[in-house]
Amino acid sequence: MTRNRIKVRPGDRIFKNLSVGAGVIVVALIGLIGLFLLVQAIPALRANNVNFLTSRIWETSDPTHLQFGILDLLLVTISTSLLALIIAMPISLGIALFLTQYAPRQLARPFSYVIDLLAAVPSIIFGLWGILVLAPRLSGVAEWLNRNLGFIPIFANGNVYPNFSGTIFTAGVVLAVMLFPIITSLSREVFERTPTPQVEGALALGATRWEVIRTTVLPFGKAGYIGASMLGLGRALGETIALAIILFIPRGKNFDYSLFDGGATFASKIAANYSEFNNPTSAGAYIASGLVLFVLTFAVNFAARSIIGDKKGA
Amino acid sequence: MAKRIDVKDLDIYYGKFHAVDSVTLAVPPRNVTAFIGPSGCGKSTVLRTLNRMHEVIPGARVDGEVLLDGENIYASNVDPVQVRRTIGMVFQRPNPFPTMSIRDNVVAGLKLAGGGGKRSLDEIAERALRGANLWNEVKDRLNKPGGGLSGGQQQRLCIARAIAVRPDVLLMDEPCSALDPISTLAIEDLIGELKKDYTIVIVTHNMQQAARVSDQTAFFNLAGVGQPGRLVELNDTEKIFSNPNEKATEDYISGRFG
Numbered sequence: 001m002t003r004n005r006i007k008v009r010p011g012d013r014i015f016k017n018l019s020v021g022a023g024v025i026v027v028a029l030i031g032l033i034g035l036f037l038l039v040q041a042i043p044a045l046r047a048n049n050v051n052f053l054t055s056r057i058w059e060t061s062d063p064t065h066l067q068f069g070i071l072d073l074l075l076v077t078i079s080t081s082l083l084a085l086i087i088a089m090p091i092s093l094g095i096a097l098f099l100t101q102y103a104p105r106q107l108a109r110p111f112s113y114v115i116d117l118l119a120a121v122p123s124i125i126f127g128l129w130g131i132l133v134l135a136p137r138l139s140g141v142a143e144w145l146n147r148n149l150g151f152i153p154i155f156a157n158g159n160v161y162p163n164f165s166g167t168i169f170t171a172g173v174v175l176a177v178m179l180f181p182i183i184t185s186l187s188r189e190v191f192e193r194t195p196t197p198q199v200e201g202a203l204a205l206g207a208t209r210w211e212v213i214r215t216t217v218l219p220f221g222k223a224g225y226i227g228a229s230m231l232g233l234g235r236a237l238g239e240t241i242a243l244a245i246i247l248f249i250p251r252g253k254n255f256d257y258s259l260f261d262g263g264a265t266f267a268s269k270i271a272a273n274y275s276e277f278n279n280p281t282s283a284g285a286y287i288a289s290g291l292v293l294f295v296l297t298f299a300v301n302f303a304a305r306s307i308i309g310d311k312k313g314a
Numbered sequence: 315m316a317k318r319i320d321v322k323d324l325d326i327y328y329g330k331f332h333a334v335d336s337v338t339l340a341v342p343p344r345n346v347t348a349f350i351g352p353s354g355c356g357k358s359t360v361l362r363t364l365n366r367m368h369e370v371i372p373g374a375r376v377d378g379e380v381l382l383d384g385e386n387i388y389a390s391n392v393d394p395v396q397v398r399r400t401i402g403m404v405f406q407r408p409n410p411f412p413t414m415s416i417r418d419n420v421v422a423g424l425k426l427a428g429g430g431g432k433r434s435l436d437e438i439a440e441r442a443l444r445g446a447n448l449w450n451e452v453k454d455r456l457n458k459p460g461g462g463l464s465g466g467q468q469q470r471l472c473i474a475r476a477i478a479v480r481p482d483v484l485l486m487d488e489p490c491s492a493l494d495p496i497s498t499l500a501i502e503d504l505i506g507e508l509k510k511d512y513t514i515v516i517v518t519h520n521m522q523q524a525a526r527v528s529d530q531t532a533f534f535n536l537a538g539v540g541q542p543g544r545l546v547e548l549n550d551t552e553k554i555f556s557n558p559n560e561k562a563t564e565d566y567i568s569g570r571f572g
Contacts, residue, residue: 105372197409204367205423205475206399215422219413 037291044068044284052288056254058269063281070289075255076168076263077293080243081236083172083259084179089229091176092183096225099184100191101213112188119181127242130174135165135246142169146260158260159253166248169259174246175239179232186231190224191217223307230304234297240267266293316343316513317383317482319364324378325542326359328371333359335542336378339532341483346509348524348551349517351534351566356543357517360534361485364515365401366394382482399427402476406488408468410460410475416443417456419471423479438478446474447504466497473504477512484508486516490523502527521567525555533563 047066050057055069095115099108142165149155160167198216207215248262249272255263264272270286277283319341326334334356341347349357362368363376366387379386387397402423410419418425420439439456443449448470452463460471469489476484486505490498505527508514518524524531531554536543547560558564 195409197405197407198411200367200370200405201409201411201472201475202422203370204365204398204403204405205426205479206395206397207426208395211426215411215414215426219411 034291034294037287037294040280040284041288041291042284044281045288047281048285058285060282060285061276063279066281066285068285068288070266070292072255072263073266073269073289074292075257076247076261077237077265077267077296079255079259080168080171080175080247080265081233083168084175084236085229085233087173087176088179088183088232092180092187092229092232093225095180095184096187096191097213097217099188100194101209101217112185115181115184115188119185123178123239123242124245126174126178127245130170130177130242131166131246134174134177135170138170138173139165142167142260145169153257154259156258156260158258158262159250159256160248160260160262164248164262166246166262167260168247168263171243171246172259174242175236178239178242179236182235183225183228183232186228187221187225190221190228194220227304227308230300230307234300234304237265237297237300238267238293239265240271244268244271266290266296315480315482316511318343318513319483319515320379320381320384321360321364322379322381324360324363324376324380326356326363326368326376327374329373332542335544337545339545339548341513341515341530343513344509344511345530346505346514346516346528348528348531349515349534350519350521350524350531351543351546352536353519354539354543355534355536357532357534358487359543360545361487361515361517364483364485365403366397367403369394399423399479400481401483401485402479402481403485403487404469404472404476404489407492408465408472410463410468410471412459412461414460415457416452416460416463416471419460420474420478422475427479439474442474442478443471445477445508446470447500447507448474464497466493466500469493469497469501470504473501473508477508481512483513483515486514488517488519491519498523521555525551531555533558533560533566535562535566 044066045052047063048068049065050067050069052069054071055067056072057067057069058072059065059067099112099115103111145155146157150157158167194217198220199212202212202215243265244267247264247268249264250262253261255261266289270290273286277286321337321339324334324337325332337356337360349361351357359368364380368374368376376388378388380388382397382401386392387401411422414422417436417439420442421435424435424438440449440453443452448467451467452471455462460468463471469492473484473489490501493501502523505514505516509529516524516527528551530548531551532548533546533554534543535546547554547558547563549558553559554563555567558567
């Protein structure tokens with residue numbers, strides 16, 4: 001028996017190589033960025049005189065006596081992002097359910113466009129709007145929380161409030177406004193795909209609209225919603241310019257677990273000091289903090305993807 | 315339990331489209347009525363108006379009356395949710411809730427209605443599963459997800475779910491069309507047993523099935539594409555399949571359709 005060689009068509013081979021190449025580039029790019037951060041950070045980390053992970057000091061102006069630790073940055077980054085997520089998640093869920101389950105079709109479509117449009121507003125606009133328009137209006141809420149719930153540490157007097165409105169609280173609310181279009185948009189798409197037979201099955205059992213949502217839409221869309229929220233979290237962690245505008249950095253004061261503290265996140269810290277990078281070692285300190293952010297965002301996105309992926313496998 | 319249905323001069327519309335024209339028929343209690351007819355003749359549409367499921371589609375509306383033991387389910391003070399709690403439905407494709415266990419699937423309707431403590435729910439689940447001839451196959455895995463069952467078992471699970479709420483009427487929309495012959499036989503046997511307690515209306519594309527399971531048969535037809543479907547003949551199943559009154563029925567039954 002002679003085996004006929006199957007002719008390889010040139011079009012197939014070219015296309016395959018192109019797409020493999022594209023895939024390799026993405027992976028290589030991520031790897032190179034990580035490598036760049038690592039290489040640039042190592043000299044600074046070596047010259048560091050305090051513990052990088054547990055110190056709150058950030059003194060990098062003298063390259064011969066570097067002192068920098070990320071604890072404060074990490075805490076501020078996480079608290080702004082978590083606050084944003086806590087506010088944005090229920091709002092997004094509500095909007096997504098409204099759009100897919102309650103809104104008449106003629107309303108749902110334009111409404112969805114508006115939400116998507118909101119996701120496309122540049123973050124510098126959100127930053128300006130947040131500090132100039134929203135912050136003064138939020139001060140009443142902040143005051144109420146501080147007066148009535150001040151015994152809880154997160155609502156206690158912060159190192160910024162009540163003198164300035166550039167608090168984690170303000171930043172978190174603005175971030176929430178930036179996140180909910182993203183989370184809404186992705187959740188809406190998942191909820192829309194709830195299989196009709198299941199919805200009809202619930203209706204035929206005498207389920208009300210809310211019961212249909214509870215028995216079919218939510219179980220079906222839960223993983224997608226959580227995944228969407230975590231993608232939002234990834235965005236919040238890396239948000240730069242809006243937070244650089246909003247957050248007030250108090251001199252010589254550390255984050256003290258109050259929402260009315262100021263401070264800087266990884267990204268806003270780097271953005272605020274970028275112009276002062278005058279030697280590679282000092283710059284390396286910032287790059288080291290950027291590396292931590294890179295890893296953090298990577299982990300969150302990875303977790304989000306695996307949650308969404310699990311759902312597809314089921 | 316087991317109420318009668320009287321449909322009077324029922325016209326069904328989807329928006330401007332006149333889907334079904336003036337149907338009048340009576341379904342006695344503890345009896346199986348089969349709806350047969352070509353695709354697009356409106357048999358499924360009529361079935362769905364019997365528990366107001368057609369209202370799920372925007373723009374759907376009806377003229378006329380559907381009386382459940384003399385009470386019009388389209389009266390202005392009737393809640394469609396309540397109608398669906400008393401008139402159960404089984405669909406073409408088995409649709410158990412995939413994230414729920416077998417037991418939770420069966421009692422899903424009861425939980426919606428807010429009934430029963432855990433013990434009584436367990437009893438009801440067992441009774442419904444026995445009623446659907448599924449108990450022996452699943453009794454050891456009641457807490458496993460319903461999606462893990464075979465197609466035929468899933469369909470019987472859906473029947474168990476429908477009868478767990480003890481409805482007055484059970485509607486079945488081509489319940490065997492996605493099943494293999496053995497599962498089909500199991501469902502048909504089950505229909506014969508359920509008839510003792512329930513009023514059953516079944517839509518089927520399979521005329522032998524209609525002949526096997528039903529007491530009376532309604533033949534629907536449509537004059538042409540875009541024309542409303544209408545009820546041609548409602549008669550005892552034996553009569554329909556041996557000596558129908560209408561020529562159109564005989565043509566359809568004997569395969570000389572057109």
